Amino acid sequence: MTETSEPAARHRHGSRLRRTLLAAFVTVSVAVPVTGTARPAAVPAPVPAVLPPLPAVTPAALDERYTVSRAAIRAAERTAAGHGDRLRAAALRVMAAPERRFLSFDGREGGRAVEVFGDLSRAEWIAVLVPGADTDLDRYGLLRGGSMRLQRELGTRAAVVAWLGYRTPSTVSPQALTPARADEAAPGLRVFVRALRTARPAARVSLLCHSYGSVVCGRASAGLDVANIVLYGSAGTTADNAAGLRTRAAVWAGRGAGDWIAGVPHTRIRLPFAVIGFGADPVSPEFGxxxxxxxxxxxxxxxxxxxxxxxxxxxxxxxxxxxxxxxxA
Known part of the structure; x- marks a missing residue:
């Protein structure tokens, strides 16, 4: 019996991964028209005011920003109610409560929101959470709940910012297999983090990137002044390794033993119409x-x-x- 060479075995393994990922792309491309009708319909919302970066993260400046964002949420609530979407209107009414603190809000296209947990004006540690697929105003509870639990775990010296600053893809969609939505999101994340670092230069800022949010962080990471980039539940960043993120931050990765993301092929395929896949597995030794x-x-x-x-x-x-x-480590 002829012994199979290691390069040939790797080639066959890579080919299987590519076929698997291509099959997944075709499957979701076919499935989306069927399942798309089950997704929440688009709810109209007013165009929010363009907000300048915060000059400083003082209590007065933050209170002013929170007040402006609360007014935007209430305007979106009225529009949703007028549209007949009582569930969205009820959710927005809760978000507009006086104790909630939003740095920005946009109710269009599923919604974007940046919410603060803890005292941002005094925080020594700031964690910016970047969520993954299927996160929007109708399914905001998981991001909010995780942010609140992390802030409690960290204590009063920390603030957590839930950054829903982009159009997240649906898990069952072609967009979830390509970096296109991440490329849309990355400039906004870079602008936000840089403004935060300017306004709060003494704080230690970390990016926490879940699932597809890892792709967003990977596309935004180059030169970003943060202490840590934490990838969890990640299918990849589009970089071949941690050095490819071009950051001085400590790059961390973790994956739960029961996370289905472990079964996603870790490769990238260039097709005539798209690049699909997100490259190396962040928890693999090769990623670093x-x-x-x-x-x-x-x-x-x-x-x-x-x-x-x-x-x-x-x-x-x-x-x-x-x-x-x-x-x-």
């Missing part, structure tokens, strides 16, 4: 990230109470090493 223990949770469990991923992400944000086994 610092891998932290994330426990046995699934794709939506990273910021749930009692999970080691929540504790370890909080430790990274606060400048401490994660607990448990850490590879590459």
């Amino acid at each position: 990230a610092r891998v932290f223990a994330a426990g046995d949770g699934g794709h939506s469990d990273y910021l749930r109470l009692g999970f080691p991923s929540l504790r370890n992400i909080a430790r990274i944000v606060s400048g401490r090493l994660p607990a448990g086994e850490v590879r590459g």
